[in-house]
Amino acid sequence: MSSSGVDLIDRLLMKLRVRDDISAEEEAALRGVLGEVQTFPADHTFVRPRQHLNVSTLLLEGLMCRFKDLSEGQRQITEIHVPGDFADLHSFTLKYLDHGLMTLTPCKFAFSEHEKLKKLTAEYPHLARMLWFSTNLDAAIHREWEVSLGRRTALERTAHLFCELQVRLGTVGLASEREYALAITQLELAECLGLTSVHVNRVLKELRERKLVEFRSSKVQIFDLPELRRLAEFDPAYLYLDKQPR
């Protein structure tokens, strides 16, 4: 147990147990594949595209993101990771990544060797399916972002992201219906949303003036969640929040 009373894999377990039961034996087995806790500062790129990996990274504290860069210096963030996410579990089968992985805020994580994951998943097929599920959940998030980027206006898209993070952080106990911490810049937000930081700034102003949500001093304050969700056409179905035998 850390001083905060939150154990190494507690948030991962919270995330998984929303979706299915995890036995005590499975929990112990999962714990067995995790290494020492490590700390990294903000804005630290620690996986570069094409870099071969033999470990996967469980995010314990802080925010990370996956991103891809284009030649003209443009960047698209393809997913934000919250505590409890296995940020690069997909590298277990991909062997290297087509994108980069960086910290957005100071982070703590625990690494898990692919060799141990190989044994774990062969021995515990149900855990294998749960981990598989969690990479499929990442893909579902990618799809929803495709919809946002392709079809939603800047205002709707921004609202949608705030809704998504409220749910995902809420699942691991890091958000209420009213607020959550989000220590990223407007530029980083723009890189998630396929916009310029200038326009994100204007959008944030409108969301604030409409009394829906305020993003200020590293915090998201939600004034009217139902209306925010309506604006964004936010339907949490893509986050698979129900318990199913998987």
Added chain:
Amino acid sequence: MSSSGVDLIDRLLMKLRVRDDISAEEEAALRGVLGEVQTFPADHTFVRPRQHLNVSTLLLEGLMCRFKDLSEGQRQITEIHVPGDFADLHSFTLKYLDHGLMTLTPCKFAFSEHEKLKKLTAEYPHLARMLWFSTNLDAAIHREWEVSLGRRTALERTAHLFCELQVRLGTVGLASEREYALAITQLELAECLGLTSVHVNRVLKELRERKLVEFRSSKVQIFDLPELRRLAEFDPAYLYLDKQPR
């Protein structure tokens, strides 16, 4: 063997064997989970959002897509599936889908019961990882589409899609460096690209006039693949075309 000389799972095996070796025993086991071949007409939605599934669909012939609709009738296609793709393998762990699945052209597929997949993956961990890999490949394609939708211009984005399909169809023997069949409408193309069909039409005109690629009468003809790839900043790394022990 069908009359065309292509067996049920040949294209799936082609796809997988680009990325890793599949033993004869594994091949037989894989064959064992597939049901009868079925045929569907074009424009047939056969999985609706939230519909619970107990089978997954291996696409044998034709093109399918995953899509999400918004309330105002807007649609975003989030991935195009080509023969050899397990179009909704992710439903094996998700249990239902957050999106729809439809045929773009007349299709043949073989269903595979989740119960059988469960046994197969528990018994053959390497096959499990290969199937897991293939859902992670779908996620990689989603990410690349996020980059296109978020950061590439309409022209680059369209060029990029043509490049992607050339590689993916080429992998299963359905495209050369010069051309491939693509029997979809400009509206469907627009729904992939986050554009209007009107603008897609103008973009196609420019690509044609630049002597890069022509999309006409259900066929893509590539005049200058290197230049097309340069325009799109197409890097096939995200398609994981190299053989690795997975």
Added chain:
DNA sequence: CGCTGCTTTGAAGCCCTTCAAACCAGGTGG
């Protein structure tokens, strides 16, 4: 041979970008 769905083109407008500069807050050093 005419219907239907798809493609093509034109004109006007808007959402978001680009460029530029001012503002602001937090941290550092004199």
Added chain:
DNA sequence: CCACCTGGTTTGAAGGGCTTCAAAGCAGCG
């Protein structure tokens, strides 16, 4: 302890890429 520096935020003005609206052209098929 304030002046300065730096990175992030905010605002304005002009421009462009894509959309919207509208209509004509075209091809395949009953």
